[in-house]
Amino acid sequence: MADYDLIIIGSGPAGMTASIYAARANLSVLMLDKLAPGGQIINTNEIQNYTGMGTINGAELAIQMFQHTQELQVAFDYKTVREVKVEDGLKTVFCEEDDAVYTAYAVILCTGTRPRMLGVEHETRYAGNGISWCAICDGAACRGKDVVVVGGGNSAVEESIYLAEIVKSLTIVTMFDLTADPIACDKLRGMENVKIYPYQDVLDFYGEKKLGGIHFKSTETGEENRVACDQVFEYIGLTPTTECFKDLGILNEMGYVKVDAQMATEIPGIFGAGDCVTKNLRQVITACADGAIAAQSAARYVQGMK
Amino acid sequence: MLREVTEDEFRQSVNEGLVLADFFSSTCGPCKMLSFVLADVEKVCGEKVNIMKVDFDKNKKLVEEYEVSGYPTLILMRDGAELKRMSGLQQKPAIIRMIEEA
Numbered sequence A: 001m002a003d004y005d006l007i008i009i010g011s012g013p014a015g016m017t018a019s020i021y022a023a024r025a026n027l028s029v030l031m032l033d034k035l036a037p038g039g040q041i042i043n044t045n046e047i048q049n050y051t052g053m054g055t056i057n058g059a060e061l062a063i064q065m066f067q068h069t070q071e072l073q074v075a076f077d078y079k080t081v082r083e084v085k086v087e088d089g090l091k092t093v094f095c096e097e098d099d100a101v102y103t104a105y106a107v108i109l110c111t112g113t114r115p116r117m118l119g120v121e122h123e124t125r126y127a128g129n130g131i132s133w134c135a136i137c138d139g140a141a142c143r144g145k146d147v148v149v150v151g152g153g154n155s156a157v158e159e160s161i162y163l164a165e166i167v168k169s170l171t172i173v174t175m176f177d178l179t180a181d182p183i184a185c186d187k188l189r190g191m192e193n194v195k196i197y198p199y200q201d202v203l204d205f206y207g208e209k210k211l212g213g214i215h216f217k218s219t220e221t222g223e224e225n226r227v228a229c230d231q232v233f234e235y236i237g238l239t240p241t242t243e244c245f246k247d248l249g250i251l252n253e254m255g256y257v258k259v260d261a262q263m264a265t266e267i268p269g270i271f272g273a274g275d276c277v278t279k280n281l282r283q284v285i286t287a288c289a290d291g292a293i294a295a296q297s298a299a300r301y302v303q304g305m306k
Numbered sequence B: 001m002l003r004e005v006t007e008d009e010f011r012q013s014v015n016e017g018l019v020l021a022d023f024f025s026s027t028c029g030p031c032k033m034l035s036f037v038l039a040d041v042e043k044v045c046g047e048k049v050n051i052m053k054v055d056f057d058k059n060k061k062l063v064e065e066y067e068v069s070g071y072p073t074l075i076l077m078r079d080g081a082e083l084k085r086m087s088g089l090q091q092k093p094a095i096i097r098m099i100e101e102a
Helices: A013-024 A039-043 A058-071 A154-164 A182-189 A243-248 A284-305 B007-013 B029-045 B060-065 B092-100
Strands: A004-009 A029-033 A075-078 A081-087 A090-095 A101-109 A113-115 A146-150 A169-173 A194-197 A200-207 A211-218 A224-228 A231-234 A238-240 A270-272 B018-024 B050-055 B073-078 B081-087
Touching: A004 A013, A004 A090, A004 A284, A013 A029, A013 A039, A013 A058, A013 A284, A029 A101, A039 A058, A039 B029, A058 A075, A058 B029, A081 A243, A101 A284, A146 A154, A146 A211, A146 A224, A154 A169, A154 A182, A182 A194, A200 A224, A211 A231, A270 A284, B007 B050, B007 B060, B018 B029, B018 B092, B029 B050, B029 B092, B073 B092, B081 B092
Parallel strands: A004 A029, A004 A101, A029 A075, A101 A270, A146 A169, A146 A231, A169 A194, B018 B050
Antiparallel strands: A081 A090, A090 A101, A113 A238, A200 A211, A211 A224, B018 B073, B073 B081
């Protein structure tokens, strides 16, 4: 006899939507998250493409979604999942906090992604003290200062446009050229206090007690530059948070969970949803859709097990 | 008790017993979620610790005095002396453990 019909690992939009659909299917549900509900959307200042919401702050959307799960009395706990094991159809979820262990007939993996780091010298030294991965967290404190953004994709360019309007100077350092939507790239290029260095490798960060600047080299000419700055924001992509599932044999070479159209993995009773699965479009709305489909699939599976 | 404080209110209370200061930015999503987590922390530890939220924009002197450089930042103090500091959104169990070990 399992503790729950369904355990959902991760409480971002995918996990929360899955919990709503599962609860409405009369499954007993436990949703776990190592931090707080919301996942990546809490780092987004304005979400403008979630149908019906117009423009909404990411954290506020996360709180509204969570309140919806609580109206259905979905059980939630703050736990870091260390491992999931399967034996005779029963899924056992092992957590770091207090060595907590839970069992369920089905599990949905909704652990999402996290920002990628450069991995260069002194990056961890200045992380949280000069280097940030969240412009809406730390951007307001950069008013009138010199700031660097590393990255040239959609997130980097969008956050740069936001930052350029409040900082004194904005320097973009990117591995290729800007690769975001052309309209956004043109807008950024046209901003007077913005300077862009394309085709660069970041070598290291320097400074004393606080970050002093960034050191990088052109991949085309070999020319090295040092730019003094008060703050660096890194927007160089995301990596799936799926290390704890590596022994299940359901990840692809990039670490994403392989699922079919029903969000099912190769292991009966284990499903995936949201940014951590193999997919083309990672948006809030597609994460929610995944969660709904995974929950329906899980409900059919659990009903077959009981 | 979890509440947002002014600089004067902060200074009146910071030297009395165990205090957890939450320095936040009003535009910051992780700061909003940390408030959400702290509301749960208060249910467990509310009698043991005074949780004070400090808006960085309205309290620049405090930000400079406590050398806060990112948001959110939690600073745990006893009778005004800093015991421990955490940067970024934190897990509820980690915050509770920090308070209970103080």
